[in-house]
Ligand SMILES: NC(=O)C1=CN([C@@H]2O[C@H](COP(=O)(O)OP(=O)(O)OC[C@H]3O[C@@H](n4cnc5c(N)ncnc54)[C@H](OP(=O)(O)O)[C@@H]3O)[C@@H](O)[C@H]2O)C=CC1
């Protein structure tokens with residue numbers, strides 16, 4: 112039995128992914144803080160929605176998907192109920208495996224995961240790291256859960272905050288880029304729907320090329336950038352506005368924020 116504790120946006124995305132991957136609704140339980148949310152989850156997925164303590168007692172694998180700021184309270188609530196040897200997977204930004212271990216009172220195997228919202232289309236990027244008491248079999252269990260909904264990479268826990276900034280938050284940067292490009296289309300007099308279509312298909316096409324060609328992004332960009340042409344005129348402006356430097360600073364800020372989150 113798998114339990115998802117704190118079934119919000121990420122928890123629901125993981126829940127739906129597990130069900131798409133063939134896990135039966137009877138093999139998953141969820142928890143929620145509000146009754147209307149619990150009712151919606153029951154109705155949408157046919158899973159049991161139970162209390163945190165019940166989930167902690169029954170499930171073999173607990174996936175903690177509350178906000179980092181709610182993690183200490185959740186761990187205090189479930190701590191007395193988690194039997195020895197249960198796998199605890201923490202999906203929260205910034206929360207270290209030692210934070211979870213210290214609050215669960217015995218040598219609990221903890222795997223830290225940072226996934227991202229493309230889990231809803233089975234294209235997540237999930238990175239996982241083992242806590243002090245997690246063995247190879249626990250990492251494999253986490254991989255088995257996450258592989259059907261995307262790509263999984265093992266990384267040292269020291270890189271988790273950086274991964275959170277890059278791939279956890281990453282989809283937001285691409286949506287932001289799409290918004291900005293669509294605005295540019297509006298500025299040039301393009302109808303909004305057509306601009307959104309053009310930008311979306313361009314980003315999807317570029318993403319698939321990047322993933323499937325094996326080419327370095329510089330090579331792919333150079334192939335678009337004709338001497339004296341349109342693309343270099345745009346890139347000159349991006350460089351003038353220091354967009355690359357802004358990305359370096361932005362992702363560093365996200366990494367720093369992830370580091371802060373375990374402190375509340
Ligand atoms: N959104 C994203 O792109 C990503 C998020 N994450 C991580 O996933 C976690 C969840 O984020 P997200 O899904 O965006 O946030 P949400 O607020 O959508 O989800 C958290 C859910 O947990 C519920 N909750 C809080 N405390 C409890 C409790 N004690 N018992 C039961 N349920 C509880 C909340 O209830 P209520 O609705 O009442 O507030 C909410 O539904 C975070 O730790 C975040 O760092 C990781 C990668 C990507």
Ligand SMILES: O=C(O)[C@@H]1CCC=N1
Nearest residue numbers: 204275276279280281
């Ligand atoms: O913004 C956040 O804190 C979460 C973590 C990664 C993506 N969303």
